[in-house]
Amino acid sequence: MPRRPRPASRNPPRSATTQAKKIPTTLLENALKEDVEDLSSDEETGDEENADVPRVAQWVDEDDLVDEQSDDSSEEGPSKKANLNALDRDLSGLSMGALRRAQQALSRTQDTDSEDSDDDDSEENETEEAAATTAMREKEWSLKPRPDIGRRQNKHAPIEVSSKKPVTRRRTVVQTQTSQARDPRFLPMTGEFSSDKFRQNYDFLTESHKTELQTLRENLKRARKMLSSSSRDLRPEREAEIQRLELAVKRAESTVNKDRREEIEERALKRVSKEERNKREAGKGNWYLKNSAKKELLVKARYDALAENGGQSAVKKAIDKKRKKISQKEKKSRPFANRERHSLDSGDGGGPSKRRKIW
Numbered sequence: 001m002p003r004r005p006r007p008a009s010r011n012p013p014r015s016a017t018t019q020a021k022k023i024p025t026t027l028l029e030n031a032l033k034e035d036v037e038d039l040s041s042d043e044e045t046g047d048e049e050n051a052d053v054p055r056v057a058q059w060v061d062e063d064d065l066v067d068e069q070s071d072d073s074s075e076e077g078p079s080k081k082a083n084l085n086a087l088d089r090d091l092s093g094l095s096m097g098a099l100r101r102a103q104q105a106l107s108r109t110q111d112t113d114s115e116d117s118d119d120d121d122s123e124e125n126e127t128e129e130a131a132a133t134t135a136m137r138e139k140e141w142s143l144k145p146r147p148d149i150g151r152r153q154n155k156h157a158p159i160e161v162s163s164k165k166p167v168t169r170r171r172t173v174v175q176t177q178t179s180q181a182r183d184p185r186f187l188p189m190t191g192e193f194s195s196d197k198f199r200q201n202y203d204f205l206t207e208s209h210k211t212e213l214q215t216l217r218e219n220l221k222r223a224r225k226m227l228s229s230s231s232r233d234l235r236p237e238r239e240a241e242i243q244r245l246e247l248a249v250k251r252a253e254s255t256v257n258k259d260r261r262e263e264i265e266e267r268a269l270k271r272v273s274k275e276e277r278n279k280r281e282a283g284k285g286n287w288y289l290k291n292s293a294k295k296e297l298l299v300k301a302r303y304d305a306l307a308e309n310g311g312q313s314a315v316k317k318a319i320d321k322k323r324k325k326i327s328q329k330e331k332k333s334r335p336f337a338n339r340e341r342h343s344l345d346s347g348d349g350g351g352p353s354k355r356r357k358i359w
Contacts, residue, residue: 195266199266205259206256206259206263209252209255209259210256212252213249213252213253213256216245216248216249216252217249219245220246220249223238223242224242226238227239227242260305261302264301264302264305265298265301265302268297268298268300268301269294269298272289272297303315303318306318
């Protein structure tokens with residue numbers, strides 16, 4: 001079966017290109033061998049006449065050319081023109097394929113030369129950069145050290161820190177917006193806190209506490225009457241209700257007593273501050289009340305208010321109650337207090353057991 005012809009769109013086989021890659025290292029000795037052998041006989045006669053003329057123009061260094069021109073200036077006259085004419089005739093007789101192969105070989109040799117030159121330049125640049133870096137390091141280490149920040153003269157003075165020091169990760173530099181508990185009565189837009197204004201605005205609470213205490217007492221009295229006349233089935237429920245009312249009465253009494261005590265203390269502090277203000281206006285220096293003196297002043301004011309309402313008997317009763325409370329607290333703090341109480345309750349007849357010595 002005969003082979004069909006190759007279409008025009010298909011590229012020719014790569015045999016020619018593969019052969020073109022196998023060009024020898026010399027420029028045109030083997031690349032132009034086939035084309036030179038195919039020249040006509042009349043061209044061979046011309047070649048025999050000009051056998052000494054070079055066939056190919058090779059690359060020569062400019063310095064060598066200058067030297068040759070200076071040495072052979074006398075011989076360049078007629079021979080130079082003849083060589084150029086012969087070179088033109090040879091090149092015009094060569095085929096395009098041979099010229100293309102010669103051009104590729106020449107470009108390949110130029111690439112290798114350029115790579116060698118680039119390697120040399122890169123090595124020189126690396127050596128220059130290394131020398132520059134070493135010089136910079138020597139310059140950095142040769143700088144004078146910065147003076148250290150002095151210590152604080154006082155422990156309460158602010159600490160001086162360099163601004164170039166990076167902030168640690170543990171410290172919160174940027175404050176995040178978090179929900180914080182706040183009292184709507186004391187917003188910043190309402191101004192500063194004033195105890196006088198607060199008492200004036202919430203004065204109705206003291207009256208409500210008193211009325212609540214009175215109501216609870218009446219309910220407790222009614223519940224006790226109902227307990228005495230209640231049946232056996234309802235008795236536990238009525239007793240639990242009485243206990244709940246008693247606790248509520250105690251809470252209300254403590255609230256009322258607290259309101260009364262705060263009012264008495266505020267009145268006493270106002271009186272002292274007024275006296276001190278008058279003394280300052282008279283020319284006396286500034287004087288501030290100590291905590292111990294303030295405590296004595298408030299205790300005296302409470303007892304004076306108690307004497308006005310209940311007399312000296314009420315004051316004496318309150319003092320005895322306070323002493324009894326303190327003695328009970330001291331007795332509980334003693335070591336082996338429970339054992340002594342148990343021995344006395346058991347009725348052993350003997351005295352208390354020997355107490356261990358406490359260092």
